[in-house]
Amino acid sequence: MTAKIFWSYARPDKDFAHHLADVMAREGVDSFLPDRDVPAGANWQQRILDELRDADLIIPVLSPEALRSNLFLMELGAAWSLNKPMIPIMRDNEVDVTTMPVSIDRLHVLRADHLSDDAIATRVRERLAA
8 A cells, every 4th residue: 555645735835745745755655735635526525524634644744834824734633633754844934843733842843944855755764564
């Protein structure tokens, strides 16, 4: 069975999330990207909840916009309540780590501005294998 990642992100972070999902696809890992994978006319709230339940790993992309997004925070809360493993990824140093939600404030955050795509992929593969 192929591992599956649920990517949680704000709209301004879409290209970044899609890029990393493409990196993971080359590693043989499936991804759910809400803006790409919810078809028109679908009950998007139910689909997101179903995909959160089915995911092996949640990757929230941290940015100031994400932390102001109600949908992003709801996805984090749902993932936390489902006890899903998470690897938060911070795009750059724009996020004040002291303002992060309780569901991720105790997790090791990957800093994309300090890691190559290959290094991020390695960390994600290791977490999926754990």
